[in-house]
Amino acid sequence: MPKKVYDNIIIGAGVIGMAIARALLKVRPGASVLILDKENDIGGHSSGRNSGVLHAGFYYTADTLKARFTVQGARALKEYCLEKGIRFNACGKLVVAMDENELELLHELERRGKRNGSNVRLIDAAEARQYEPGVFTHKMALYSPDTASLDPLTVLEALKEDLLASGVEFVFSAKFIGHKGRVVQTTAGTFEGKKVINCAGLYADQVAHDYGFGKKYTMIPFKGIYLKYAKNKTDVRMNIYPVPNLKNPFLGVHFTKTIDGTIKIGPTAIPAFWRENYAWSHGFHPGELCQIACAEAKLFMTNAFGFRDLAFDEMRKYDRKHFIGLAVKMIPGIDPQGFGDFTRPGIRAQLLDRSRSALVQDFVVEADRSSVHVLNAVSPAFTCAFPFADFVCQEFILDRD
Numbered sequence: 001m002p003k004k005v006y007d008n009i010i011i012g013a014g015v016i017g018m019a020i021a022r023a024l025l026k027v028r029p030g031a032s033v034l035i036l037d038k039e040n041d042i043g044g045h046s047s048g049r050n051s052g053v054l055h056a057g058f059y060y061t062a063d064t065l066k067a068r069f070t071v072q073g074a075r076a077l078k079e080y081c082l083e084k085g086i087r088f089n090a091c092g093k094l095v096v097a098m099d100e101n102e103l104e105l106l107h108e109l110e111r112r113g114k115r116n117g118s119n120v121r122l123i124d125a126a127e128a129r130q131y132e133p134g135v136f137t138h139k140m141a142l143y144s145p146d147t148a149s150l151d152p153l154t155v156l157e158a159l160k161e162d163l164l165a166s167g168v169e170f171v172f173s174a175k176f177i178g179h180k181g182r183v184v185q186t187t188a189g190t191f192e193g194k195k196v197i198n199c200a201g202l203y204a205d206q207v208a209h210d211y212g213f214g215k216k217y218t219m220i221p222f223k224g225i226y227l228k229y230a231k232n233k234t235d236v237r238m239n240i241y242p243v244p245n246l247k248n249p250f251l252g253v254h255f256t257k258t259i260d261g262t263i264k265i266g267p268t269a270i271p272a273f274w275r276e277n278y279a280w281s282h283g284f285h286p287g288e289l290c291q292i293a294c295a296e297a298k299l300f301m302t303n304a305f306g307f308r309d310l311a312f313d314e315m316r317k318y319d320r321k322h323f324i325g326l327a328v329k330m331i332p333g334i335d336p337q338g339f340g341d342f343t344r345p346g347i348r349a350q351l352l353d354r355s356r357s358a359l360v361q362d363f364v365v366e367a368d369r370s371s372v373h374v375l376n377a378v379s380p381a382f383t384c385a386f387p388f389a390d391f392v393c394q395e396f397i398l399d400r401d
Helices: 015-027 065-084 100-115 125-131 152-165 201-210 286-302 304-318 320-328 381-400
Strands: 005-011 033-036 093-096 121-124 140-144 148-150 169-171 176-180 183-186 189-198 217-224 227-229 239-242 254-257 263-266 339-342 346-353 365-367 371-374
Touching: 005 015, 015 033, 015 152, 015 381, 033 189, 065 148, 065 152, 065 381, 093 125, 100 121, 100 140, 121 125, 125 140, 148 152, 152 169, 176 201, 189 201, 189 381, 201 217, 201 346, 201 371, 217 286, 227 320, 263 320, 286 304, 304 320, 365 381, 371 381
Parallel strands: 005 033, 005 189, 033 169, 093 239, 189 371
Antiparallel strands: 093 140, 121 140, 176 183, 183 189, 217 346, 227 263, 227 339, 239 254, 254 263, 365 371
16 A cells, blocks of 8 residues: 555646646645656657647637637746746747638637737738748738747656656656545556546546546547658748638648747648557557547547548548648648658547537536546647646635645
8 A cells, every 4th residue: 555645646747737736836835746657758648749839829719718828828838938948939820811711710710819818910911921921821811920839848848857846756657547545556556645636638538437527528539640841941931820620629731830940731630549549550459449439430420520521631631742732722832842751640639528429629627626637638738738737726626625
């Protein structure tokens, strides 16, 4: 049996888990905090494979947690980077329209952005070309000067150093098995905590189910792949995004300008068949295959939220020529032969509400006095991490002690 009793045990050493530990220690400096992770270091999944884009907060309706925290979060992360000497690329973003039908959506994004406190404005095509000479947009574009990019792993390493200096303990290679009362059972042993905080990402639903939470939810993984532009770093100056389909949480193939100036296109949102389906040989789990494939088959047959159409569209992106073609529409002068290798894939841990057969668009947290479960920390969770962590602490941890 475990000997030490921690005030808080956090499951998951990604950005949300570490940000919550940081937020806890701001209000309770002497608290004992243990962070468990099944990998051998921090950021093994979504956080460490993140695109690194700091979003500006104009995609989300005003009644959402995403709208509430994205602008604050981007500002807080930039301040943290300045404090720690971490570079970020303040390159900005253009959202471009392909035709007349997309212009109203640009206006809607501007309305959302202004309601959310985001620094955005509509500009004409001529001004858009001043920021990005090679860009094509139909009449207008949405300009976001505050969108930036950074290296996620550098931020995660800084957070880990801060937490270690504050007395937080980490145990790695500790896969969650189950719990008994206040005791968390893992492959690295058992650990007792007064309150358990589930930030397990791809496995958050499984951990929550073990505690009796999130019963109507299951995780549907989507694979995100980027393709690097190898010819140079100068053909694109900033992030260039298409007008998204606001009915689903994916933003379409776009150009990302990374911290070192590298240009890449992506991501895909290809339905995956198990949680760590980064490749056909990686992390295969027959039970997950059965569960997730069955859920996806049901969505495919009913075409709930347009899943069948989405699946067909996304699978086509395995065709390199088609994938590049989607990006070239926005920067017609870029060299289609200039693209090189695919980057390391990521998996989006996307929550499905089985009662509605619908993807959950916002963050979801469920809790009682002994456990807290962050069930849907999807994009832009990295951007939102600091204020979202403060919110979780105040609303679900400190107020329920």
